[in-house]
Amino acid sequence: MANPCTVPDAPSTRPTITHVIFDMDGLLLDTEKFYTEVQEIILARYNKTFDWSLKAKMMGKKAIEAARVFVEETGISDSLSAEDFLLEREEMLRTMFPTSELMPGASRLIRHLHANGIPICVATGSHRRHFELKTQRHGELFSLMHHIVLGDDPEVKQGKPSPDVFLAAAKRFEGGPVDPQKILVFEDAPSGVLAAKNAGMSVVMVPDPRLDSSFHQTADQVLSSLMDFNPSEWSLPPFDKAAN
Template sequence: MGTLGNITHVIFDLDGLILNTEVLYDVAIQKILDRFDKTYTYDLKMKVMGMKYHKAMELIQKELDIPISPDDLVTESMNNLKELFMKCGTMPGAEKLIRHLEKHNIPMCIATGSSSADYQLKTHSHKDLISLMEFAVRSDDPEVKFGKPNPDIFLLAMSRFKSPPVSSKNCLVLEDAPNGIKAALAAEMMCVMVPDPRLQAIPPAHLVLKSLEEFSPTSFGLPPF
């Protein structure tokens, strides 16, 4: 394979890409839905992945027509998630890639749909790894007007790198969710998708991998492993 791009900066999603948290959301939300004999289907999950959390709960409440407000869904699900988040592990290949890029002084950051409070819980057991990031942009940042699939969070991340002005064409976004890929493409950035194996409709990412263990840095002009 030839070089797909000349990447100088890398933007990571968090959930399902660095940290193995996506399944935890399934458990937390389904625990609530069990009371109403409803199911958090994979198709519904794909619609909300990457959204700001409250917007996601609004869509779930509307789609499943359950007698509970989005606010209550947020509160209950987050209470269910708190303990689970503290025990989450990393996704295959994520730590190796992050440490490799840090070794070669490639600027990195996180752009996540998580709120600041959720982010702190999720990353609590992985502070050493997360500290290698230059910064993190979270969904409750006042400058993030619209969540993924809008490009706001990635464009904001690009603007905050400490190095000289960065071009979107030199940024690589690593994502697991369709909404994240749509946002990256809208930001005119290169993007790699590591989707859930159950996903049927794969958006037009520049590269699709089964896991980050398959990622070859040289494909994007980055230093080889």
């Protein structure tokens, strides 16, 4: 089992990476905490508690897919439909998302890859309306992405762990589709790590420390923070020492 900061594969056995895909929620932005908070509030009404085993099943998925998991796994589907759950949490999320902050190391890594000509993009389960709210204060950084694939994109038939969103992202790079073996994905969610592997890509997982470590096994590398990423281990240009 891979623990944070361990390296399951020796760097020499890794494929040469030419393109990078970033997940968004919980990886670039600290938005997972908002979902957790509203879900705790809603479940408290039913005298139930929200825990990280349920969180692990929901995170990374499209909204309606995560909503179905929520009402079914907690046994409240007779009282609250997945659709009504989404309506109820929407009011709270709408005010929270514009306060989103960048995760540690996100800005440094995005700017570094962009400055060195490595094509980068975002592949998120978030739909357009939420994406706009979450990135309101981060437009300049997200403008460095070659493209952004959202959960409500017509090509994304199924959310993560389906590979749809990552395969659509690979297609849209200049001269695409890019060979999945040359793509490195950064993810925080178990469903996202699986989606990247299902797409045939390499994946660096940066999980929340509260996530059970059994979910680390599928990733090619597990880090505690994007700050710990070493581009040289993935045949990517090294950070400029003077800039660190």
